Amino acid sequence: MLDISVVIPLYNEDESLPELYAWIERVMLQNGFSYEVIFVNDGSTDHSWEVIEQLSQKSPNVKGIKFRRNYGKSPALYCGFEQAQGDVVITMDADLQDSPDEIPELYKMIKNDGYDLVSGYKQKRHDPLSKTLPTKLFNATARRVSGIKNLHDFNCGLKAYRRDVVKNIEVFGEMHRFIPYLAKNAGFDKIGEKVVHHQKRQHGKSKFMGWNRFVNGYLDLITLWFLGTFGKKPMHVFGFLGTIMFLIGFVAAFWLGAEKLWALSHGIPMRLVTDSPFFYISLTMMLLGTQLFLTGFLGDLISRSSQGRNDYQIEKII
Numbered sequence: 459m460l461d462i463s464v465v466i467p468l469y470n471e472d473e474s475l476p477e478l479y480a481w482i483e484r485v486m487l488q489n490g491f492s493y494e495v496i497f498v499n500d501g502s503t504d505h506s507w508e509v510i511e512q513l514s515q516k517s518p519n520v521k522g523i524k525f526r527r528n529y530g531k532s533p534a535l536y537c538g539f540e541q542a543q544g545d546v547v548i549t550m551d552a553d554l555q556d557s558p559d560e561i562p563e564l565y566k567m568i569k570n571d572g573y574d575l576v577s578g579y580k581q582k583r584h585d586p587l588s589k590t591l592p593t594k595l596f597n598a599t600a601r602r603v604s605g606i607k608n609l610h611d612f613n614c615g616l617k618a619y620r621r622d623v624v625k626n627i628e629v630f631g632e633m634h635r636f637i638p639y640l641a642k643n644a645g646f647d648k649i650g651e652k653v654v655h656h657q658k659r660q661h662g663k664s665k666f667m668g669w670n671r672f673v674n675g676y677l678d679l680i681t682l683w684f685l686g687t688f689g690k691k692p693m694h695v696f697g698f699l700g701t702i703m704f705l706i707g708f709v710a711a712f713w714l715g716a717e718k719l720w721a722l723s724h725g726i727p728m729r730l731v732t733d734s735p736f737f738y739i740s741l742t743m744m745l746l747g748t749q750l751f752l753t754g755f756l757g758d759l760i761s762r763s764s765q766g767r768n769d770y771q772i773e774k775i776i
Contacts, residue, residue, distance in 0.1 A: 462565060463544030467498045467534030468552035472505040475552060479513050481521065482558045486519075489562050496521045497552070498538045501528030507774075514776045522776040532634040537772065539624040545569075547624050551615035557655045564618035567650060574623050576647035577609055577638055580656035596679075603679055604639040607652055612638060616654050620646070636679065667771040674691035696754025704747025710740035 464482060468475070479495060486493045497510045499522065506721045510522040523537050535549065546568045560578065561607040566776045593613065600612045619665050627640045714731050721728040729739050 460494055460544040462486070462546050462552065462561065463492040463542035464493065464495045464548045464558075465498065465535060465538035465542060465551050465752045466559070467531050467538065468502065468506060469500045469528060470502045470506060471552040472502070472509045474554045475506065475509045475513065478552060478558070479517075481730075482561070483511040483517070483519070485558045485561055485570040491565070491601060494519050494521055494543060496523065496541055497712060499524045499737045500530065501525045511776065515667055520720065520776070524774040524775070526773045530632060532629045532632050535634050535637075538631045538635055539629070539773045541775075542621070542624060545621050547619045547621060548620075549615060549617050556616040560616060560652070560654045561618075564616075564652060567652065568618050568620055573616060573618075573651070574620050575638055576618045576639050576650045576652055577611065578614040578654035579609075579611045579651050580614055581610075582656060600636070600639070600679060604636070604642065606638055606642060606649055609638055609649065611651075612636060614654070622646070640644075650659040667756055672704055692746075692756035696750045698754075700750030700752075700754060702746045702747070703743045703750060707740040707743030707747060710736060711744065714740070727740050 466478070475497070480491075480530075482495055491567050497506075497513075497520070499507050499510060507522070510520065510524075514520040514522060521541065522695050523534075523541065525534070538549075539547065545566050548561055548564060551559070556578070564576050564578075567573050594612070597610060597612055601607055601609060604612075606612075617637065619641075623641050623644070626646075627637065627644050629637060629640065633640060641647075642649065714734060714737055718728060718731050
């Protein structure tokens with residue numbers, strides 16, 4: 459088994475790749491690591507794949523996965539994790555903002571210090587305010603929801619994993635932001651953090667900017683919280699809410715009926731039950747309660763049965 463697998467998702471980064479691999483190679487040789495570098499080309503429209511092919515011809519340590527179209531970072535990581543053979547898996551971005559010099563210390567924290575996952579923390583960032591402000595707000599929320607209090611930067615691309623972690627989590631959609639949360643839900647709770655150096659981008663421009671990521675991140679966080687809490691027991695939330703709504707509606711309807719019967723038995727004139735707005739409110743609550751209950755029942759039936767969620771069109775593998 460190899461010491462380290464480096465998984466690098468990329469989109470239109472042909473200018474950065476030769477320098478990045480040379481840097482990684484230098485670090486690996488200096489520390490005597492056996493390694494592989496897996497470049498996952500996420501539908502790039504530049505010459506990124508040609509560069510990867512050239513690098514693979516020069517070095518047997520270079521592997522490549524080429525998507526037919528752009529799927530996103532999470533699918534790229536998912537496919538890279540599937541191919542990884544290293545005892546420790548390192549992920550980093552391809553834009554040279556993550557430093558390969560951090561790899562030996564990350565490796566040590568996994569192998570010697572017993573962590574399942576170590577996430578980088580870019581304490582001093584070289585990003586515009588439109589990127590850093592949403593990131594700070596998002597990370598504060600993610601810490602509270604996930605319960606992982608010691609992480610300051612959930613979305614840092616530079617992370618290290620024990621091999622068992624990447625083989626037992628499913629990264630889909632845009633869930634790469636929450637890999638520590640996914641790992642925790644899978645039972646890997648020894649999660650640490652390391653302050654890492656963040657460099658200025660040297661080529662091109664960032665593909666992920668601003669408030670769009672911020673909004674999508676919150677929606678994904680809500681989804682992950684629900685799946686982590688009720689994903690395998692949807693009846694517990696939908697059934698509970700449905701039962702409560704149905705009972706409230708039933709009690710309200712029963713009260714209206716009992717009140718009408720009492721008035722009739724005492725000869726007291728009273729308007730029709732259907733003239734009361736409370737009748738329709740109670741009827742609506744009973745219907746909604748029934749629908750929520752059935753939703754929970756159906757959710758239990760189809761839970762975790764989605765097929766093809768991680769079926770991506772791969773054109774080539776080196």
